[in-house]
Amino acid sequence: MPTTDSPMRTLDEHRAAALALAAPLPEVVVGLDAALGAVLAQDVRTSERLPRWDNSAMDGYAVRADDVRDATAGAPVTLRVVADLPAGTSGTPTVEPGTAARIMTGAPVPPGADTVVPVEDTDAGTVTVQVRAAKAIGSHVRRAGEDASPGDLVVAAGTLLGPAHVAAVASVGVADVPVHRRPRVAVVSTGDELVPPGTPLAHGQIPDSNSWLLAAAVRDAGGEPVRLGPVGDDPDALRDLLRGLDDDTDVDAVVTSGGVSVGAFDVVKAALRDEPGVDFLPVAVQPGKPQGLGRLPGGTPVFALPGNPVSSFVSFEVFVRPALLRMRGLADVERPTTTAVVDDGWRTPPGRAQVMPVRFVRPYVARDDRGTAGPASLSTAPGTADARPPHVVRATAGGSGSHLVARLAVAEGLAVVPAEIEQVAPGDRVTVLRIAP
Template identity: 75%
Template sequence: MRSLTEHRGAALALASPLPVVEVLLDDADGLVVADDLRTDEPLPRWDNSAMDGYAVRQADVVDLPTTLRVVADLPAGSADEPVVGPGTAARIMTGAPVPAGADTIVPVELTDAGTGTVLVREAPAAGVHVRRAGEDAVPGDVVVAAGTLLGPAAIAAVASLGRATVRVHRRPRVAVVSTGDELVPPGTPLRRGQLPDSNSWLLASAVRDAGGTPVRIGPVPDDVDALRSVLADLDGTVDAIVTSGGVSVGAYDVVKAALADDPGVEFLAVAVQPGKPQGLGRLPGGTPIYTLPGNPVSSFASFEMFVRPAILRMRGLADVERPSMSAVADEGWTTPPGRAQLMPVRWVGPDRVVRATARGSGSHLVARLALAEGLAVIPAEIDQVAAGDRVTVLKVSP
């Protein structure tokens, strides 16, 4: 039986950063930068004012109060280049370039404006309210490093370089295929023995949450030829395929039967609960495929452990781990002998206290899964979790 860590490594080995594309900055949110982005200019590009006020010479504001003649009006964005000489000042707004000759910015609240003049009552030391050219970055500095996930701050930094486009790893397209004769689309009247297909919706949402683009294929019946046809059509057209159901040892395990003769795909038992039956590999066209068990909690936990990290790597991210923290178990629960356990938990106290959402493994309890705010990862060598024990919890999206 393969360990959780070993199977996670095998799943990651199937993934590599996707090809680089150049996109408009408007379309870059949530993508990963492919190259180091350097500045060719100092940032800021020139000395500029940090306050609304007056640009003056320090020598003119030693003896206060004093009246100075106003020789220019400089709003932000002004291209004017006045010179502030002895006995003069320039009215200046925040962000405007500091004019030649000036070395001090006097905030407007320390002045009284006259007609063509300004009375300076108080003044700061020279340079206090001046933003110096290059204090943010100098030419050659890496402003946004390769591998950076583009969010609000990073996109602003790219824009500050004057770039309208950016080279990024493209977003992975991941097909989601649920299997089973018992599954019907949500909203379909149910007859005895039928279930609404929840797994394809669960996994499509999980793909989206991981930063991929899901291609959701509705439930495929337990028909080997039908499934083979679906997988053949997807192979080479998407970046990965995730299936749910049909990987155990039952008489109708269609995924296992459909791929039994494919040398690039292996099926095996993993020492984890839930999610013991697993499969992965590459289809003939090279597309990675991850075959997950069909119980919803098993699918959810298996995706978190094996598929989500692979999607993050395809996106070009180096860190593929969920944030984790130490928490205290509010109640005890049993663990499977010799297998790691992935227990959905929820927060029940302000001091990082968690409680299992269900007794036992409960791999079929899809309604209870909606309560989960994390996955407690219990090592295989732990026989039982007792109330008060510390557990490691992955912060996940249910």
């Protein structure tokens, strides 16, 4: 098992190792009421035309275009009304020369009619109707099959289902859809110093924020969190807990926080030191240098994150969130990114990539051509980055200090600075992962 004396992994190497633990979860069939936010596991195709029949795009009168070709406001054409056709009607009256059918939006166009005259171009009679405007053949008629033909792909497998996708699936008559099961993720925060929020604090104790942070992050990533923190610094008790989670067929991954560094009470390392499938090693990133990663004996992926809250948050964003999105069946596991201009500048750690919490302070207005810190390969997947610098960003107070959880709340993005950059200067351009709308 690698130790903290091992050569450091790069940020991208550790991210690749984390993604290698993830694969799309098996599919389940859910009703449309549970499909929103799920990832489609199989293509949905239509078995018939959409629309299924010619139908009216307007409230008005179904007519023969030839009957109204000379109609004007000054010389309207009078037609006999032979039927009323509301949406949903099964009636099929024939529109003969000199007749019309009053029709509502969505109702099937009756045989013989080839055009719909909107009601505002008529006198809206019920026995006879006067048409005051000529209409070309096909006016205001939605043709059968103009939306989709039999066999057409309506929603592709791998699509994250939004409201429009759910509507499209319903439109082809599908009531139940196969989707990838959402990952169920156990979240365990560790440390004798941690107590539940709201508990009176003794000297040396702090409220457990990490389990709430990571459980919320799991839910934000589309997973189902099982929050189990805090757990004390007892390696045997933690080992038993992790083994139980590994045996639980309802748990798809485990995320721990704390106890992964080189201290005397690093409980996660102590609990898992004999597990050949789990590695503890340094990663060339700030914050988040100490990391643990691998599989428990039963095959459950475990992501062991550092305990400082900003380190936990950044580690989740960079390493865990993409893996959970892959488990959900998504191919695109990237946060949206943008190129931004730095307002204040900051120092970077030698030889390590930096993930700096930032906030957007104002729109960017170009004044001169400054240098660039350059994007890390993490955030430059094709199609994800906007090359324009639309905003100016400023590091949050305290920057990437790993313990500054209260200040993390104002962060709107994470600026990713490559390891070879020694300093980010005002005016430099950086790639920012957007973590807030």
